[in-house]
Structure formats: structure tokens, C-alpha cells
Amino acid sequence: xxxxxxxxxxxxxxxxxxxxxxxxxxxxxxxxxxxxxxxxxxxxxxxxxxxxxxxxxxxxxxxxxxxxxxxxxxxxxxxxxxxxxxxxxxxxxxxxxxxxxxxxxxxxxxxxxxxxxxxxxxxxxxxxxxxxxxxxxxxxxxxxxxxxxxxxxxxxxxxxxxxxxxxxxxxxxxxxxxxxxxxxxxxxxxxxxxxxxxxxxxxxxxxxxxxxxxxxxxxxxxxxxxxxxxxxxxxxxxxxxxxxxxxxxxxxxxxxxxxxxxxx
Ligand code: KIV
Numbered sequence: 001x002x003x004x005x006x007x008x009x010x011x012x013x014x015x016x017x018x019x020x021x022x023x024x025x026x027x028x029x030x031x032x033x034x035x036x037x038x039x040x041x042x043x044x045x046x047x048x049x050x051x052x053x054x055x056x057x058x059x060x061x062x063x064x065x066x067x068x069x070x071x072x073x074x075x076x077x078x079x080x081x082x083x084x085x086x087x088x089x090x091x092x093x094x095x096x097x098x099x100x101x102x103x104x105x106x107x108x109x110x111x112x113x114x115x116x117x118x119x120x121x122x123x124x125x126x127x128x129x130x131x132x133x134x135x136x137x138x139x140x141x142x143x144x145x146x147x148x149x150x151x152x153x154x155x156x157x158x159x160x161x162x163x164x165x166x167x168x169x170x171x172x173x174x175x176x177x178x179x180x181x182x183x184x185x186x187x188x189x190x191x192x193x194x195x196x197x198x199x200x201x202x203x204x205x206x207x208x209x210x211x212x213x214x215x216x217x218x219x220x221x222x223x224x225x226x227x228x229x230x231x232x233x234x235x236x237x238x239x240x241x242x243x244x245x246x247x248x249x250x251x252x253x254x255x256x257x258x259x260x261x262x263x264x
Contacts, residue, residue, distance in 0.1 A: 072106025
């Protein structure tokens with residue numbers, strides 16, 4: 001049966017962890033969905049892992065739309081989430097126009113990065129039938145504001161604000177919250193505070209779901225490997241088995257382990 005937002009809500013109600021992975025083409029979409037991945041993210045990380053840029057900022061709508069079409073063709077029942085590229089949702093009008101392109105290309109949900117300023121955008125999208133994932137914490141499109149790729153929410157004031165933002169964005173209509181690179185205790189508090197399923201990357205094992213960039217979990221990271229990455233191919237002999245191991249370890253909460261987690 002195809003995964004929908006209701007499936008993710010049910011996982012959360014039952015305390016069952018679910019697995020998400022990025023994919024950018026039909027072959028990987030088929031492999032990961034057949035291995036039991038619940039959510040496929042066409043991340044703007046493609047700007048780094050496919051295109052070789054040093055950030056996600058150069059990725060365009062045409063490119064995201066193209067990769068969403070490719071993934072939708074290969075997908076076998078996962079929920080397809082597509083990133084909205086940098087500055088394609090800077091106004092509500094732009095968000096509606098560009099989200100429509102991704103939904104027509106085969107996405108079931110769009111993901112946008114930011115904080116409370118996104119509430120009006122999320123409300124407008126949600127009211128018009130576009131499910132939204134709100135990405136908080138280390139939002140890579142803000143790398144130039146952050147001055148680098150840094151763990152977010154480390155002090156109590158920043159942590160409180162992140163909890164408030166998650167609640168405000170859920171209130172505005174966000175169906176899923178994604179937390180990137182936040183201390184595990186804060187991610188656990190946010191996961192408790194909202195009804196929406198929370199997906200983590202570098203956010204500890206207490207979120208409702210986990211996501212990784214598929215290249216990273218296959219040991220294809222170029223440059224420095226982030227703390228939260230595990231190479232699942234190192235433990236087995238095929239891409240299919242590596243993805244299956246990831247799904248299993250997410251579901252039984254053995255991944256992420258302590259060594260993949262930011263404590264504070
Ligand atoms: O673009 C992406 O792949 C992402 C994940 C890192 C969550 O946003």
C-alpha cells in the first residue's frame with residue numbers, strides 16, 4: 001500500500017520509527033522504495049552530490065522539477081517529498097506557483113526551510129491542497145547567514161525558539177517537521193511538542209523518522225563525513241542490502257547510535 005501522510009501519522013501514534021532517504025533518479029527511487037523506505041526526498045542536496053556545488057543555493061526549479069519526475073517514475077509506493085529550491089518560495093505567490101510545478105511533477109509534499117516567517121506560506125499552500133514539510137535547525141539554504149554548516153539550537157534561548165517555531169508552523173498547517181543537526185534532547189522535546197511526524201537528520205534517535213542523503217549512507221561522501229552519517233554498504237554486499245539494513249536499523253532505533261548524535 002502506498003505511504004501517505006496518514007501512514008506517517010499512524011507511525012507516530014504507534015511509536016513506530018520510519019525511514020526516509022533522498023533519491024534523485026528513477027533507479028534509486030525504485031531500489032529504496034522496494035527496500036521499504038517510507039519517504040523519498042528529492043533534496044536540493046542534489047546541488048552538492050550530483051552537481052558538485054559547495055552549497056544547495058544554485059539549484060533551480062527546472063532541475064528540481066526534472067528530478068522529481070524521474071523519482072516519481074521509479075517510485076514503488078513511498079511518499080514523494082520534493083525540496084523547494086532557494087528563493088523559489090520567498091513570497092506566497094512564488095510558493096504557490098512553484099509548489100504546483102513540483103506537485104504536477106509527481107511530488108506528494110513539498111519541503112521548505114525557515115522559521116516562523118513561513119507560517120503564511122504554509123497556510124496558503126496547505127489551504128490549497130499542498131502538504132508541507134517545514135525544515136528547521138540547520139537549514140542549508142541559510143548557510144551564509146549561519147556562517148557555515150553548524151549545529152543549531154545549542155543554547156536554551158535558541159532551543160526554546162525552535163520549539164516555538166515548530167509549534168507555530170504546525171499550527172499554520174505543516175504536516176511534517178524536519179530537524180537537521182540539532183542536539184538530541186531538543187529534537188526529543190520538539191517531537192513531543194507537536195502532533196506532526198518529525199523526521200531527523202543529525203537529531204538523535206527520538207524523532208519519529210530518520211532521513212539521510214543516499215550517497216552518504218552508501219559511503220560515497222566526498223570530503224569530510226558528517227558525524228550523523230553511517231556507511232551501511234560497509235556492512236553488506238549490495239546497495240539493496242545496505243538500504244534494507246538502514247530501514248531495519250531506523251525501525252528498531254539502533255540507528256542513529258550515540259556516535260551519530262549531537263548531545264548539546
Ligand atoms: O536536501 C536534502 O537532501 C535535505 C536533507 C539533508 C534533509 O534537505
